[in-house]
Amino acid sequence: MFERPDVGERAVLVHIDFTHHEDSEDLGEFRELVTSASVEPVATVTGSRRQPSPRLFVGEGKLEEIRDAVAANEADVVLFNHALSPSQERNIERELKCRVLDRTGVILDIFAQRARTHEGKLQVELAQLEHMSTRLVRGWTHLERQKGGIGLRGPGETQLETDRRLLRERIKSINKRLEKVRKQRDQGRRARNRADIPTLSLVGYTNAGKSTLFNRITTSTVYAADQLFATLDPTLRRLELPDIGPVVMADTVGFIRHLPHKLVEAFRATLEETTQASLLLHVIDCHDSRRDENIEQVEEVLAEIAADEIPVLQVFNKIDMLEDFEPRVDRNEQGIPVRVWVSAVTGAGLELLFDAIVERLAEDVVHHYVLLGPTDGKLRALLHEAGSVLSEEHRETGDSVVEVRLQNRDWQQLLSRAGVTEDSVRLDSR
Numbered sequence: 272m273f274e275r276p277d278v279g280e281r282a283v284l285v286h287i288d289f290t291h292h293e294d295s296e297d298l299g300e301f302r303e304l305v306t307s308a309s310v311e312p313v314a315t316v317t318g319s320r321r322q323p324s325p326r327l328f329v330g331e332g333k334l335e336e337i338r339d340a341v342a343a344n345e346a347d348v349v350l351f352n353h354a355l356s357p358s359q360e361r362n363i364e365r366e367l368k369c370r371v372l373d374r375t376g377v378i379l380d381i382f383a384q385r386a387r388t389h390e391g392k393l394q395v396e397l398a399q400l401e402h403m404s405t406r407l408v409r410g411w412t413h414l415e416r417q418k419g420g421i422g423l424r425g426p427g428e429t430q431l432e433t434d435r436r437l438l439r440e441r442i443k444s445i446n447k448r449l450e451k452v453r454k455q456r457d458q459g460r461r462a463r464n465r466a467d468i469p470t471l472s473l474v475g476y477t478n479a480g481k482s483t484l485f486n487r488i489t490t491s492t493v494y495a496a497d498q499l500f501a502t503l504d505p506t507l508r509r510l511e512l513p514d515i516g517p518v519v520m521a522d523t524v525g526f527i528r529h530l531p532h533k534l535v536e537a538f539r540a541t542l543e544e545t546t547q548a549s550l551l552l553h554v555i556d557c558h559d560s561r562r563d564e565n566i567e568q569v570e571e572v573l574a575e576i577a578a579d580e581i582p583v584l585q586v587f588n589k590i591d592m593l594e595d596f597e598p599r600v601d602r603n604e605q606g607i608p609v610r611v612w613v614s615a616v617t618g619a620g621l622e623l624l625f626d627a628i629v630e631r632l633a634e635d636v637v638h639h640y641v642l643l644g645p646t647d648g649k650l651r652a653l654l655h656e657a658g659s660v661l662s663e664e665h666r667e668t669g670d671s672v673v674e675v676r677l678q679n680r681d682w683q684q685l686l687s688r689a690g691v692t693e694d695s696v697r698l699d700s701r
Contacts, residue, residue, distance in 0.1 A: 282348045283344065285317075287320055287353065289322060305377060313346055316337050349367060349372075354374055397442065397445045397446065404435070470519045471518055471548060471549065472551050474569060476559075477525030479525065483615040485522040507521050521548065548581055556588060558593060586613060587611065608627035637675075639674075653689055659675045660674065
C-alpha cells in the first residue's frame with residue numbers, strides 16, 4: 272500500500288496507439304485538455320501495442336519508461352489519454368507511487384473548475400461521485416485523507432463500507448435535486464411552448480467558438496476563452512428576429528471526442544435545452560484539421576441524447592483564420608440554407624447567419640395579400656398593431672389590400688382576436 276498524494280501541477284502524459292483501434296484518441300487534443308486543467312505537461316510518453324494489458328494497461332518496459340519520466344521531471348501525476356479501469360488505475364499507482372488519472376478524470380477535473388451555477392455544480396459532483404464510486408477500494412491507507420466534502424472519517428475496511436453507503440446516499444440526494452432543477456426547466460420550457468417561442472440551441476465541439484458567437488449575437492457577456500470547456504453552464508437569452516418575433520437562444524456545454532457516457536448522463540438536464548430546440552446551430556471550427564471528425568462526434572452525441580431529428584444549420588466559424596475567404600451561405604438542392612461561413616471574432620457573415628436563421632424558422636411564416644373592407648377595421652388594426660403590415664394599397668371601391676407577413680401562429684391568434692375564421696378572410700390573388 273502507499274499514501275496517495277494530492278494531485279499536483281506537473282504531469283507526465285501517456286498516449287498509446289493501439290493497432291486494432293481505428294478511432295484512437297488525439298494526443299494534441301489531450302494536451303489542450305491538460306492545459307485547460309491548469310496542469311503543466313513536463314513529459315510525454317508514447318508507444319504502440321496491439322491491445323491494452325489487463326493489469327497495467329501498458330507493458331512492463333513502457334511502465335519503466337513512465338517511472339523514469341516521473342523521476343526525471345519530478346512529476347506529481349501521470350495522466351493517461353485513455354479510459355482506465357479502476358483496477359488498472361490502482362495497479363499503475365502502486366507501481367509508480369504517484370497519482371494516476373485517466374482521460375475521464377481529467378475532463379471531470381476541468382468540469383469541476385468551470386462549473387459556476389448551482390445546477391452545473393450538482394451535475395459535476397454527480398459525475399465525480401459516480402466515477403469515484405468504482406475507485407475507492409484499497410487506494411488509500413487512511414481514508415480520512417480522501418477529499419470531496421462527503422464527511423469520510425477513519426481508516427480500515429469498515430470505513431470502506433461506510434464510504435460506499437455515503438456515496439450512494441449523496442448520489443441519491445443529488446439526483447433528487449437535479450430532478451427538481453429539471454422540473455423547473457420544464458416549466459420554463461412549457462411556458463415558451465405555450466407562447467410558441469422558437470428556441471435556437473448552439474451545439475458543437477468544444478472550443479469551436481460557441482460562446483463567442485453567442486456573445487456576438489446576443490450582446491451577452493458569457494465567459495469565452497480559447498480553451499476546451501471554457502463554459503459549462505447553459506445560458507438563455509431572448510432575441511427579436513424580423514418576421515419571426517421573439518426567439519430564445521441557448522448556449523450549451525461543448526462536446527468532445529469519446530465524451531464519457533456518465534458525463535452525458537450527468538449533463539442530460541442541460542442538454543435537454545438541445546433536445547427541445549426548434550433549430551440547432553451546429554458551430555464548427557472550419558480551421559481545425561480534424562473538422563470532419565469533430566462533426567461526426569457531435570452528431571453521435573446528438574443521436575445519443577435523441578436530438579438527431581431536429582433541424583440543423585451548420586455554422587462554419589473562424590473564417591478569419593483562413594486565407595482570402597469571404598462569408599457565404601451554402602444551400603441544398605431545395606434552396607434551403609444548410610451552412611453559413613462566419614467569424615464570431617470579427618463579426619463577418621453574421622448578417623448572412625441571421626438571414627439564414629430567419630429563413631429556416633420562417634418555414635411556418637404566412638405571406639398574404641388580405642382584401643379588407645370597411646367592416647374589417649378590427650382585423651386591420653390588429654395587423655398594424657402586430658407590425659406585420661409590409662404595404663397597404665387603397666382602392667376606389669373603399670376596400671384596401673394589405674400585404675402581411677408573420678408567423679402562422681400569430682396569424683391564427685390575430686384572426687381569433689378579430690373574431691373571424693381563416694375561411695372568411697378574403698385574399699387577393701397576385
